[in-house]
Amino acid sequence: MSSLSSKSISKSLQSLLDTLNTVILGKETQIKLAVTCMLAKGHLLIEDLPGMGKTTLSHALARALGLSYNRIQFTSDILPADILGVSIFEKDSAIAGSNEQHGTFRFHPGPIFSQLVLADEINRATPKAQSALLEAMEEGQVTIEGETRSLPTPFFVIATQNPVSQSGTFPLPESQLDRFLMRISIGYPDAKSELELFNGVDRRAMANNLPKHIDINQLQALQEQVNQVHASQSVLEYMQRIIHFTRFEGGYSYGLSPRGGLGLLRAAKAWALIHDREHLIPEDIQAVLPSVLDHRLAEAAQQGKTNPSVYVLQRIPVFS
């Protein structure tokens, strides 16, 4: 594992972000958040309408980070085997070391065996299929037919779902939403970006041809670097006040779990790293809080308060 100097970190991260920004136009914040999520070793949920560039973004990320990439289109009839893989009897195959042709079961790995998996329209699949993916996300390994197989490292899942509840969807329950470190939505581009989009080349092709900016070793080094970001007592207390508020004061039926809190800290640190800072400031937490908190508390929030992060941030003073 190569240790990176702070200068080269900022340089490689900056060029990564710049490249991604040429593919998805005018969405610097969302791209930063997506990269933050990767640096914080978290899975990403993108919630948006079809055709907003979700797939392009994930494809571009995979290319730019030099990760192997697979896409699973979730449908209502998809089965766990379609995701995880299946053992198939091969008549012509031989047991290793023998020449006899007996025919054996051979495991055909599913699309999940890749470093970056795009799970498209995850809420279209049945809970059974969803849970197959979500288990893999949590454990980093899958067990098929009694045999445990490790997933490649690093292992990221970028899942997309449509916000509009359409017929034949199975919304993810809270426990499974919690597996995603962050949830972002991309949103419509502004006028300038859209005109540029019309004039430019095909973005999908562009994503496919992106050069590799960071190799896996560098990525892992960066992830290691995230842990080195210093969080002072003051900023930790600020974060704790936020978490406490979601649990006991904000009027939510439940608050942010300790796992969510740790995720928030990691995401904020990654955000600080992207901004080339060696210490955490309250603004880092404020920046990542919406994508970390809102999907976790979506069910807990009552009507009229579907943006818990906005509500919480207004009420918690930075200095106690």
Add this chain to the structure above:
Amino acid sequence: MIQNNFPRNGLIWLLVSLICVYLPLQAQLPLWTALVFISVVAWRWMMHLGRWPYPNKLVKVLVVVLGVGAVLVSAQGQFHLESATSFILVASLLKVLEIKTQRDGYIVIFLSFFLLSISFLYAQGILITLYSLFAVWVLMSALVGLHQNQYSEQSTPVRIKTAGKTSFQILLLSLPLMLILFILFPRMGPLWSLNLQSDKAKTGLSEQMSPGDIAELSNSDELVFRVAFKDKVPANHQLYWRALVLEKHQITNGQSQWSVSKKVPPIDWYPKSWQPEPKDGVLDYTIIQEATSKKWLVGLRGVAAMEKGIGMTDTDLIVSNKKLHQRKEYEVRSWPSMDIAKQGIHSLTRQQNTQLSLSPQGTISNPQSYLLAQTLYRNHNTDLARVEAVMAYFSDQPFSYTLKPQRMAENDIDDFLFNQQAGFCAHYSSSMVFVLRSMGIPARVVAGYQGGELNKESGHITVRQYDAHAWVEVWLAGIGWKSFDPTAQVAPDRINLGLRDSLTDQAEFLSNSGLSLTKLSSFPLFNQLRLQLDELNYFWHQTVLNFNKQRQGNLLKKWLGNDFLSTSLYWLAGLFCTVFLLLTLFLLWQRPNKKRSPIEKALSVLDKKMHRYQLQRQANEGLADYSQRLQLAFPEHKDSIRRLLQQLQEHYYSKQKAQTLREKESKISIQIKGLAGKLKLKDQ
């Protein structure tokens, strides 16, 4: 700090509770407060609907100035209870316009609790108590409404109902505690007493009687005192409740005035004072007298003080050693048939009781009456016969009884005796004493109350202001002081039945008192209701309002059987209070009082400066965002702002060792203060 907004749903309960608190007070306050109240409630409601804005600073200042001005004008430069009440009422009403946060809601509700207890200063009857209980329930509901979760899915009517239910449960739970505290909590005397009634508002006997005063009292059905006789209740015509003896005669504007002589009478205080032995003809009774802010007490003829703090004067009256700022219950013993000063009276007393003022011109006033006196004196041999002749004069001549006589001309007694011949007790007693004194017979006006209303169920007598009366006492050699009532000669019903029954049909009785149950007493149903209510109130006064230290001690002794236990209760309460006080002080002392570092001080200097430009740092704003904002606002200082706030941020959040920073700390803070001085918006 974090402030929650005032919940919209809480407003309905709050407004209802305001109305509840306001209603009993309005009866005591000038009418303009009603205008303030209605406009505030209407304004607040329009604000709730979003049609009208919150008042801005100018409007607030204007409204406050107007409110204070109105209070001052209606107080007419005097400080009394009404002006203080209207001041606090107006102040708390204006606060309603300002409600924005939950905390404002608390303030208004706590003020309302205070206002509610203020209304007890005016009345303490059972009805107002029950009403207050209701008002407390509404106030508690408003308090609950203030705490209702703003984000719950309940609809407004459900929330309102829930708040009412919750507060009702709270009240029910606290009821036993209230009873225990009422019975057990040590009764301490008031730390200070205040004259709650302004003199103008209070009707009652005054120490100076000019004709017309008592007629004014007949317009009031206010309670004066209640009496419970131990044994048989005497007949109505025997009930002359003596309160004041008016010996001094004066002439003002041609009108005779009688007043209490200024000399301080020798007072025998209980237990040194005279007491009759209980025997036939001696009456024992208990009086519960309402506050008068005077010292006089009431009693029948031949009165004797029966408890500590009460003394007897040489004019056969009992007085309290303190002014009656509160309701007082006391035991009295009377021997109405006793001879008073049979052996003779002191020459000074004789002089006082034969004194007559001259007219301002230095001549004898009321010459016609003087002449009548001379004639009567010559025609009869004994003083008793002369007095009876005066009484006969009233019954022989066509005198009539009216509460609304014409105004008397100069030499009013002449005008009354020979021209108008229509008046009420004050006129009759005044002229009779004048005539008697003209003959040299010692006589005096006694002011007090006559009769009262007997409640047959409970056996107590209720005396109200309209029972006020004045009659005459004459000293006769060999007999002593003897009472005569010239009014009885003219209007016997007034004495035998009481004013209420003798004048029920006349429009002049209680003509100013508006709707009053007494007025309706000719309807049997209402009369029954009135009497029952009166009985209830009597019970209330006797058991609850007069539950004083002595009664509490007796009750505890009865229950616990031991004096030690009740005293130890006092000690326990004292201990509790002390511990509570100390704990409060300790907690106040312990309040986090963080020492601020130089950097924090410098930052607050900068914040204060920015506050002037409305650019102050928000509580939820980090330093980086603050820096961004300031850089935009002050482009010419962009670099120094960025540099300094960057350093500040590192001071708070970076990993660098605190020690190295401490050296820089003072430097940074000086620079920040310098920056704060430099920053100026160009267009200001």
